Amino acid sequence: MTDKKKINIHEYLEELEDIPGTRVFTAQRARKGYWLNQFCMSLMKKENREEFKKDERAYLDKWNLTEAQKQAVLNRDYNAAIDEGGNIYFLSKLFSTDEKSFQYAAGSMTGMSQEEYAEMMIKGGRSPEGLRSKKGGY
Amino acid sequence: MARITAGITSSHIPALGAMIDLGRTQEPYWKPIFDDYEWVKTWEQQEKPDVVILVYNDHASAFDMDVIPTFAIGCAEEFQPADEGWGPRPVPVVKGHPDMAWHIAQSCILDEIDLTIFNKMEVDHGLTVPLSLMFGQPEEWPCKVIPVPVNVVTYPPPSGNRCWLLGEAIKRAVESYPEDLNVQIWGTGGMSHQLQGPRAGLVNKEFDMAFIQDLYDNPERLRHMPHIEYLREAGSEGIELVMWLIMRAALGDNIEELHRFYHIPASNTALGHLVIRSNP
Numbered sequence: 001m002t003d004k005k006k007i008n009i010h011e012y013l014e015e016l017e018d019i020p021g022t023r024v025f026t027a028q029r030a031r032k033g034y035w036l037n038q039f040c041m042s043l044m045k046k047e048n049r050e051e052f053k054k055d056e057r058a059y060l061d062k063w064n065l066t067e068a069q070k071q072a073v074l075n076r077d078y079n080a081a082i083d084e085g086g087n088i089y090f091l092s093k094l095f096s097t098d099e100k101s102f103q104y105a106a107g108s109m110t111g112m113s114q115e116e117y118a119e120m121m122i123k124g125g126r127s128p129e130g131l132r133s134k135k136g137g138y
Numbered sequence: 139m140a141r142i143t144a145g146i147t148s149s150h151i152p153a154l155g156a157m158i159d160l161g162r163t164q165e166p167y168w169k170p171i172f173d174d175y176e177w178v179k180t181w182e183q184q185e186k187p188d189v190v191i192l193v194y195n196d197h198a199s200a201f202d203m204d205v206i207p208t209f210a211i212g213c214a215e216e217f218q219p220a221d222e223g224w225g226p227r228p229v230p231v232v233k234g235h236p237d238m239a240w241h242i243a244q245s246c247i248l249d250e251i252d253l254t255i256f257n258k259m260e261v262d263h264g265l266t267v268p269l270s271l272m273f274g275q276p277e278e279w280p281c282k283v284i285p286v287p288v289n290v291v292t293y294p295p296p297s298g299n300r301c302w303l304l305g306e307a308i309k310r311a312v313e314s315y316p317e318d319l320n321v322q323i324w325g326t327g328g329m330s331h332q333l334q335g336p337r338a339g340l341v342n343k344e345f346d347m348a349f350i351q352d353l354y355d356n357p358e359r360l361r362h363m364p365h366i367e368y369l370r371e372a373g374s375e376g377i378e379l380v381m382w383l384i385m386r387a388a389l390g391d392n393i394e395e396l397h398r399f400y401h402i403p404a405s406n407t408a409l410g411h412l413v414i415r416s417n418p
Contacts, residue, residue, distance in 0.1 A: 005362075012294070016366070022334070025291060027293070096223025097223050102405060102406055103406055106332075110339060111336060
């Protein structure tokens, strides 16, 4: 077996914050977003989806969410939801309830229109050039 | 004795499943992808695997924030397709192989790779989309399936090296299973993609091409690639590629390339689909 290189956990976690336009789902975010993500999971049941659609605010008020988390959900602001500890795969239950696709949701976070985003993907996607490191700028 | 005869990599994006379910595979956007998968569908009809060990990640369907297993194995008789917000996919119930699954679990744990055993578990698009791509729309899936979900959602996911060691342990486990079975292992997900934030839509063809090549020629590099490199080069969801290393390690050294397909875009992702023979 090859020699094991010891990973420094602090350096590891610090590096995860060095990527432009990206929030890696770390323990810190997972803990902050616990109830937001669990609320999303509840939308895997049809009866819950129906109740949520009937009165979103009332449904959200039954969950232990911060006001910022509730607003992110009500506004379908997925960047804000991720800032509040949401994870894209949990949030997918929310946009699936809206009958929206992953491409719609991902595109909505880029500041591009849905058409512009789809067009960028057809042309080969977003280049990593300049988007690999905040500190390094490469 | 049972033997792993082949490995497959494939995207598992939900849109591919939706297009199959809605009968929209011939639309110009999707056609090139489904046309390519005709090759593997025909090949699978000849291969007739008895069991597929299906390595995938659960996308917050079976596992919520309460339980986050790094490596798990489904040992149940059957697995129901999950309702991910659209209603469950209209696909057959997935039949397990409890006897072999328990054997693999025991063997891997004795081999110092600990798997979390699930006797009840729903399966999401990560597992059912590859089945649809490889087998089409049958009344029943043509083989038993052993789900192996890997955590690539909550950080840290397992290292490439750990995935490699799991693949080797699975190979040993299968080869010590007494029944004469034709087993395949599939590694799903990838390739480069990012589904979140202003950087969403990232695709890195150069990285993907090198990854595919090194899967054959230099798996040692991939085995030791740190997470940060996946994140920087292949996008936040490109980390799914570590699961390909489980598949690759389970094939052993004597391998042969049967089929290769790479396509941009499939919704938000670059799609990579490989079929690899494992020779004795």
